[in-house]
Amino acid sequence: MEVEVAMQKLKDHGFKYTQKREKMLEIFSNINGYLSVKEVYQKIKQEYPTISLNTVYLNISFFEEAEVLETTDLNGEKVYRFSCADHHHHHIICTECGKVQVINICPMDSIFGNPPGFTITGHKFEIYGYCDDCKK
Amino acid sequence: MEVEVAMQKLKDHGFKYTQKREKMLEIFSNINGYLSVKEVYQKIKQEYPTISLNTVYLNISFFEEAEVLETTDLNGEKVYRFSCADHHHHHIICTECGKVQVINICPMDSIFGNPPGFTITGHKFEIYGYCDDCKK
DNA sequence: ACATAAATAATAGCAATTACTATTTATTTA
DNA sequence: TAAATAAATAGTAATTGCTATTATTTATGT
Numbered sequence: 001m002e003v004e005v006a007m008q009k010l011k012d013h014g015f016k017y018t019q020k021r022e023k024m025l026e027i028f029s030n031i032n033g034y035l036s037v038k039e040v041y042q043k044i045k046q047e048y049p050t051i052s053l054n055t056v057y058l059n060i061s062f063f064e065e066a067e068v069l070e071t072t073d074l075n076g077e078k079v080y081r082f083s084c085a086d087h088h089h090h091h092i093i094c095t096e097c098g099k100v101q102v103i104n105i106c107p108m109d110s111i112f113g114n115p116p117g118f119t120i121t122g123h124k125f126e127i128y129g130y131c132d133d134c135k136k
Numbered sequence: 137m138e139v140e141v142a143m144q145k146l147k148d149h150g151f152k153y154t155q156k157r158e159k160m161l162e163i164f165s166n167i168n169g170y171l172s173v174k175e176v177y178q179k180i181k182q183e184y185p186t187i188s189l190n191t192v193y194l195n196i197s198f199f200e201e202a203e204v205l206e207t208t209d210l211n212g213e214k215v216y217r218f219s220c221a222d223h224h225h226h227h228i229i230c231t232e233c234g235k236v237q238v239i240n241i242c243p244m245d246s247i248f249g250n251p252p253g254f255t256i257t258g259h260k261f262e263i264y265g266y267c268d269d270c271k272k
Numbered sequence: 273a274c275a276t277a278a279a280t281a282a283t284a285g286c287a288a289t290t291a292c293t294a295t296t297t298a299t300t301t302a
Numbered sequence: 303t304a305a306a307t308a309a310a311t312a313g314t315a316a317t318t319g320c321t322a323t324t325a326t327t328t329a330t331g332t
Contacts, residue, residue, distance in 0.1 A: 118230070
């Protein structure tokens with residue numbers, strides 16, 4: 001299962017097992033969209049009311065290190081989602097709730113080599129909009 | 137000239153002429169790349185050492201309102217550049233110094249209509265890398 | 273030159289994130 | 303199983319990027 005694979009990735013990177021980390025992974029795996037740190041914090045507080053916001057920040061940074069999460073910016077704050085980094089893809093993102101839909105078109109497919117004066121290291125292609133649930 | 141056109145745009149939006157605004161516009165027009173608020177602040181302080189950081193923030197927001205600047209996020213902070221909003225385009229951006237190169241390929245050209253469940257409102261396509269000056 | 277409406281500077285405030293430190297917990301090894 | 307250890311956590315403080323407030327100064331129309 002997804003969460004166990006992620007937990008194993010963490011172990012491979014030298015991070016210990018904790019219940020809170022497992023719960024955080026479950027939160028991410030149950031949502032098909034990006035979550036802000038505060039949203040994760042609100043959700044995990046339902047199960048662990050004494051958890052520190054700091055712990056959420058820390059664990060998210062460890063998850064990133066272990067390549068368990070992918071991240072982007074939404075309305076000026078960092079948001080995260082369960083990574084499916086096994087295949088290259090882009091997203092349609094609901095700017096209201098963070099819900100995503102994967103798209104497999106990549107604009108880099110039609111760009112060959114490095115442009116003069118630049119060495120390419122990465123790219124970002126995101127489509128923004130409203131999902132049906134958030135449409136007025 | 138570029139700066140004068142921008143100054144006129146400001147006037148059209150009801151903003152007054154000031155030397156500091158003109159100087160800020162000059163700073164943007166002299167650089168082919170994105171600048172952070174702090175970078176603009178550092179540069180303009182050479183001419184107006186008593187200028188407030190707040191004024192730089194305010195004027196930049198007015199410049200945005202008058203569509204004189206375009207913006208993006210670079211390493212988690214907002215950066216701005218002189219706008220060429222007359223034609224739709226994307227950028228190759230040096231993540232080190234913010235230098236940009238315009239590209240006229242748009243990935244949306246090959247995407248027709250709205251995907252099921254989403255109403256598209258916008259998109260972002262940016263290529264990142266190092267410019268020759270910043271390459272090690 | 274005067275009136276007035278906006279620009280500026282200085283300061284305070286806020287939200288997101290990071291840093292620090294003492295305590296607690298998970299895992300290693302005896 | 304129990305002690306040793308290294309890391310995780312909570313609580314708090316500090317930092318950063320940015321916005322809001324207000325008194326003073328400046329640009330511009332009459």
